[in-house]
Amino acid sequence: MVPANPCALPGRSTEFWFSDGSVVLIVENMAFRIHQSILSKHSDVFADLFTVPQPRSDSDSIEGVPVVHLTDNLADFTDVMRALYEPFHFDKLAPDADLATLIQFVSGILRISTKYNILTLREKCIAVLRTKFPSSLSACDRLISSRYKYVASTIVRAIPLARETNVPEILPWAFYISTNIANDTLLEDSVLSWRDKALCLVGKNQLWEMQKSITHKFHFEFSKAPTCQLPCQSRLPQLMSWRRTEELRVSPHPLEQYLDWDSLKVCPRCVEYAQMQHQKGREMVWKTLPSMFQLGSWEDIQKEQNR
Structure with a gap:
């Protein structure tokens, strides 16, 4: 109900108070006079x-227009109104915008559009996020x-939002x-839940094991091609220092594409074999990536998102 005390009446939105508006929505202490037809559409x-x-009652209308109270965040709701009433609102987002800017731009719209099932806006927000969060190996590549370059303080904000x-x-x-x-930074983070922190730590170990034993195995233990007739033996495992190994362990990246194949110093057949094993390993990592973080399969993810 709108307070009977005139001093307590909500302020009017300077952007969204239309004289022909057919409903007044009150969010926090701000009134939006907008069009039922647009929202209903x-x-x-x-x-x-x-x-x-x-x-x-006498207090549930303003200027003869019915009033509806909502419990949403004012900034989020204002962003949604802009997205609905401004056809090119998403064009304001620069193509090269960084992740922090992307998340700030879409988070409010995504929350409100999800709550009220505004599918067009929700899909636009998801499309924006896909530019920094691939859901296929080709997009990942x-x-x-x-x-x-991702910033730690920004990437962690995406997880609770999702x-x-x-x-x-x-x-x-x-x-x-x-x-x-870094583990210390992760544990001290105030955005992630403890469950998600634990998933990150466990996932880090799994990714390192896959990098060491599958995708980049040739860095640590070289295997000749079955068809190789030469005494090929890459020196990469011997050149892999303890320091470099430790760097990879704390910051694993098994999906990284290895390109410096000449450094193996082996025959073409062995290079081709290593490339094949490398790509097959990357495909395996990508396929199992959701399950590493208790998200099921990629198919499960799509079903959950579209339900």
Whole structure:
């Protein structure tokens, strides 16, 4: 109900107070006079809300327009109104925007569009996030080749956002990148839950084992091609220092594409064999990445996100 005391009346939104608006939505202490038809077109939740008869009194309308109180965050709701009323709102986001900017731009819209089932806005937000959180190995390779640098304090914000808004498809890559955060920094982080911190720590060990024994095994233990007739023996395992091994252990990256094949100093057949094993290993890591963080399979993720 709108307070009867005039001094306690909500302020009017300077952006979204339309003289022909057919409903007043009050969020926190701000009133938005907007159009039921626009909200109903994009949201079946709002459409149902507006069809439910509301009890009438002298204080449940403003300028003769019905009032509906919402319990949402004001900044989030304002962002959604901008996205609904401004056709090119998402074009404001620069193509080269960093992850912090992306998350700040979409988080409010994603929360509200998920809650009220505004599918067009939700899908736009997910499409934006996909540019930094691949859900296929080919997209992962494109992102890796771009040499984009993630910031620890930003990447961890994506995990609770994905859980809150049911966008599990960004979680495998978010966890994967988070395993490169130093353990002390990760444990002291105030954004991640303790469960997600534990998943990062366990996942880090799993990724390191896969890098050492599958995707980049030739760095640690060279295997000749079965068809090789030469005494090939790469010196890479001997050249792998303890320091470099420790660096890889604390910051594993089994999905990284190895390109310096000439450094193996072996015959073409052995190089081809190592390349094949490397790619097959990367495909295996990608396939099992969700399960490392207790997310099921990629198929399970899509079912959960689309339910």
